[in-house]
Amino acid sequence: MDLIIGGAYQGKLECARKRYSLADGDIYICSESEGIRYGYRCIYKAEEFALWCVRTGNDAVELLEQQRGEWKDSIFICEDIFCGVVPLGADMRAWREMTGRMCSFLSSEAENVTRVFCGLEQVLK
Amino acid sequence: MNIFVSGGNKNGKSGYAQDIAVKLAGGGKLYYIATMIPYDDEDRARVARHIENRAGMGFETIEAGRNIESVLETADEKGTFLVDSTTALLLNEMYSGSYEEEADRNAASRCISGLLEIAGRAGNAVFVSDYIYSDAARYDDFTEMYRSSLASIDRAMAEACDTVIEVCAGNLIVHKGELP
Numbered sequence: 001m002d003l004i005i006g007g008a009y010q011g012k013l014e015c016a017r018k019r020y021s022l023a024d025g026d027i028y029i030c031s032e033s034e035g036i037r038y039g040y041r042c043i044y045k046a047e048e049f050a051l052w053c054v055r056t057g058n059d060a061v062e063l064l065e066q067q068r069g070e071w072k073d074s075i076f077i078c079e080d081i082f083c084g085v086v087p088l089g090a091d092m093r094a095w096r097e098m099t100g101r102m103c104s105f106l107s108s109e110a111e112n113v114t115r116v117f118c119g120l121e122q123v124l125k
Numbered sequence: 126m127n128i129f130v131s132g133g134n135k136n137g138k139s140g141y142a143q144d145i146a147v148k149l150a151g152g153g154k155l156y157y158i159a160t161m162i163p164y165d166d167e168d169r170a171r172v173a174r175h176i177e178n179r180a181g182m183g184f185e186t187i188e189a190g191r192n193i194e195s196v197l198e199t200a201d202e203k204g205t206f207l208v209d210s211t212t213a214l215l216l217n218e219m220y221s222g223s224y225e226e227e228a229d230r231n232a233a234s235r236c237i238s239g240l241l242e243i244a245g246r247a248g249n250a251v252f253v254s255d256y257i258y259s260d261a262a263r264y265d266d267f268t269e270m271y272r273s274s275l276a277s278i279d280r281a282m283a284e285a286c287d288t289v290i291e292v293c294a295g296n297l298i299v300h301k302g303e304l305p
Contacts, residue, residue: 007258009276083133084260096261117256117291118131118276118283120300 003106004077005124006116012077015116016042020075036063038070046078046106050099054091060102076106080115126305127244129282131254132292139209141292142253143179146207149249149305150183154204157184158196160213190217193239197246205249211236211278212255219271228267233274237281244285252286254279 006012016022020041028040035052036043043049053060064071082100087093107113113125126149130142146155157179163169176186184207187196193214196206208214218232243250257272264272283289288302297304 007256009258009273009280011280080259081261082259084262087261092261092263099261117300118129118289119280120283120289122298122300 001072001106001110002075002112002114003103003110004075004114004116005080005103007080007083010116011119012079012116013044014119015114015121016044016075016077022075038067038074040074042075042077043071044077046076046102047081047095047099050102051095054094054098060098061105064102064105072109076110078103078106126249126288127247127286128249128251128288128290128302128305129254129279129286130251130290130292131256131279132290133256136292137295138253138255138292139175140178141290141295141297142207142209142251143182143184145305146184146205146249146251147182149251150205153248154201155183155185156196156200156204156206157186158193158206158208159186159188160190160193160208160210160217162190162213162217190214191221193236194242197243202246203248205251206243206247207251207253208240208243209253210255211240211252211282212257212275214240215271215275215278219274228270230270233277236278240278240282241285244282252282254282256291 004012004016022042026041027044028037030036030043030045030049032048032051032055036049050060081096087096107125110125115122115124128145130138132138161168161172163172187200189196193208215232215236218236219228220226240252258276288304289300291298291300
């Protein structure tokens with residue numbers, strides 16, 4: 001499993017498309033309403049899966065641990081949402097916390113971790 | 126040589142960019158391209174503070190809140206240009222009048238072509254931007270448009286420049302190329 005993180009609009013998906021030669025059909029886009037689906041090479045917007053977890057009372061790390069076999073060869077892409085002020089809204093705070101714990105978990109599981117900054121790749125692991 | 130500098134706010138980007146521009150100029154012509162158009166006393170105080178900070182460094186200030194490539198008409202192209210910042214330039218290009226108007230959706234591409242023209246023609250150039258992409262918030266459409274527009278400028282400049290630097294608490298992370 002590989003993890004790509006970075007701020008909004010930094011070119012994370014373009015980086016993954018190039019490096020892994022991904023076609024549109026290889027990419028699953030997580031959403032607040034649908035959560036996550038497996039069976040795709042690339043799981044994009046993992047932070048939206050974390051928000052789905054917050055909304056539905058699930059824990060992202062617990063779910064991922066239970067379903068490890070489904071994603072162990074996938075590429076995860078997650079937005080870095082950790083450098084701003086602590087959000088005032090309780091749900092946004094919970095989202096940030098859930099996403100942070102999920103990213104740390106995915107980082108520890110990943111073979112490669114890349115951060116994308118202004119379209120440039122930085123190897124973190 | 127062209128250098129792109131970004132990073133969080135209040136991390137020392139402007140000071141570092143000024144130092145590196147002085148170094149690149151090597152005693153030659155050195156221009157500070159001031160992009161901020163002051164609207165109130167708070168803005169004017171900030172501008173005064175910036176002018177004081179760079180006093181004695183040898184900068185000639187050219188004000189260009191819009192049409193950034195126009196600075197090449199009056200300046201010596203072989204000189205060194207410090208553009209601080211793309212953030213202010215984009216905001217000015219998005220709104221030619223008041224903030225009540227609808228934002229100009231072509232602003233980012235105009236900024237990119239102007240900045241690339243400077244990068245292509247100037248002896249040296251240093252471009253400063255702000256990294257505003259890593260917070261947990263759901264913004265309104267205008268703010269998201271501003272963020273995605275600034276990111277498209279950042280990425281174009283990062284691709285075009287020889288060296289890309291992220292400033293973090295006064296420390297440098299070199300993402301591309303080498304320090305001069």
